[in-house]
Amino acid sequence: MPRLSCWLIRSALVHLALGFTLGGLLLIHKGVPLHPALWRLLPAHIEFLLFGWTVQLVMGVGFWIFPRFQRSRGNETPAWLAFGLLNLGVWLTGVGPVVGAPALVLFAGRLAEMGAVAAFALHAWPRIKPPGVR
């Protein structure tokens, strides 16, 4: 497995663990109210599981198994950029509301996530090809 896939999939697993933990806390809180401020964790739960886990896992596996050019995976720089931007975006958008960050921080997080998608697409686009095509 390429190094970037290891980073993406390990990071995805960390977000899965964090997201499920927050989800579990929220679920308990619905039955046995713990603290009213706990609902501020909901955006982090959603962000960690939708982008941090699901999208990041797909990117990690995609980077690994999409068709290659002989042995090369093409230009890997945008894919590494996508890894950085996705994690930055998930934390700005997910943890921002927990710490009461201004709306600009959330907006920057969304921009980072969109940048991650664009960068990953830039990397993956030439690799979406039938077998044998160079």
Ligand code: HEM
């Ligand atoms: C991949 C897995 C998951 C994803 C993508 C996910 C996503 C979401 C989303 C989008 C919401 C907001 C729903 C809404 O506002 O209508 C939500 C709410 C919630 N999730 Fe999850 N979730 C996942 C797994 C879990 C797990 C494993 C738990 C519990 C252990 C959990 C507990 C909750 C709770 C308690 C809420 C709040 C429900 C409410 O508004 O009353 N989630 N989740």
